[in-house]
Amino acid sequence: MTAQIIDGKNFAVALREKVAEHTSYLKEKHNITPGLAVVLVGEDPASQVYVRSKGKQTIEAGMNSYEYKLSADTSETELLTLINQLNADTNVHGILVQLPLPEHLDEALVINAIDPAKDVDGFHISNAGLLATGQKAMVPCTPLGCLMMLREYCGSLSGLNAVVVGRSNIVGKPMAQLLLKESCTVTIAHSRTRNLPELVGGADIVVAAVGQPLFIKGEWIKPGATVIDVGINRIEQGDGMTRLVGDVDFETAREVAGAITPVPGGVGPMTIACLLANTVTACCRSYSLPEPQGLTV
Numbered sequence: 001m002t003a004q005i006i007d008g009k010n011f012a013v014a015l016r017e018k019v020a021e022h023t024s025y026l027k028e029k030h031n032i033t034p035g036l037a038v039v040l041v042g043e044d045p046a047s048q049v050y051v052r053s054k055g056k057q058t059i060e061a062g063m064n065s066y067e068y069k070l071s072a073d074t075s076e077t078e079l080l081t082l083i084n085q086l087n088a089d090t091n092v093h094g095i096l097v098q099l100p101l102p103e104h105l106d107e108a109l110v111i112n113a114i115d116p117a118k119d120v121d122g123f124h125i126s127n128a129g130l131l132a133t134g135q136k137a138m139v140p141c142t143p144l145g146c147l148m149m150l151r152e153y154c155g156s157l158s159g160l161n162a163v164v165v166g167r168s169n170i171v172g173k174p175m176a177q178l179l180l181k182e183s184c185t186v187t188i189a190h191s192r193t194r195n196l197p198e199l200v201g202g203a204d205i206v207v208a209a210v211g212q213p214l215f216i217k218g219e220w221i222k223p224g225a226t227v228i229d230v231g232i233n234r235i236e237q238g239d240g241m242t243r244l245v246g247d248v249d250f251e252t253a254r255e256v257a258g259a260i261t262p263v264p265g266g267v268g269p270m271t272i273a274c275l276l277a278n279t280v281t282a283c284c285r286s287y288s289l290p291e292p293q294g295l296t297v
């Protein structure tokens, strides 16, 4: 059996279309344009690419994009002052601070300074708590994108065994909460888990977010399982070139799985599409307008 490839690029195109449709509805019916502010501190090359892409896709969806590029030596006070200004700005419905931050900045302090209603990354402690208690939250973009694709491929997830490999606040933990909310039986594993091949072997759904290239092997996977690979790792090819791979050994896994996301072109494109979706959701909530179907869970 060769797995069906879950094409995240197609999913992202469809989601961005929904976002653009609702944005134009908000403009026409309510004279509101959703606005997203993205803050980048420093010159990390990958972050610069992601931030550029976020700005471009925000504008393409018809929303307002506000970019703030701060030098790597920006102080915590300067960054918090900017966040407070954005919190108070009624044209800004979503605020995002690109991660990772330079080491001298306290990530938790910075994230928790964002107004939770504008926290379109869903990283604020209030949103994490709301999600963990099954209440309406801003849902982190990468897990949200994974869940949207899983629902489409598996239909009902109720009763399925799901293993999330990875325990980060950004992906692993919220992913596990979302799957639990879908009535999956969820196991959170990580790089130190002792019987990982055995656990993965019992899973109908495997979400790999461990941050280690090719960590999960095809022979661990249960035949027919759905595999979602969140990893984005650049590895040396041997000829001086680098190649992007996930946390799953795609070539062996695709021979066993029922469906699998590739890297690149799987989860990654959905992350930015979900960010746009969260911005529209945050905008609607801020005006107590009905939320559009299909932009969140």
Ligand SMILES: Nc1nc2c(c(=O)[nH]1)N[C@@H](CN(C=O)c1ccc(C(=O)N[C@@H](CCC(=O)O)C(=O)O)cc1)CN2
Pocket (backbone or CB within 6 Å): 050, 096, 097, 098, 099, 100, 121, 141, 142, 232, 244, 263, 264, 265, 266, 267, 268, 269, 270, 271, 272
């Ligand atoms: N504040 C945030 N910081 C970071 C997040 C986040 O969600 N919020 N996630 C990542 C980076 N990221 C978005 O910010 C992101 C990563 C990857 C992709 C993507 O489309 N990847 C492509 C491959 C791209 C490449 O060639 O390098 C793919 O997988 O197909 C989009 C967004 C960390 N920081």
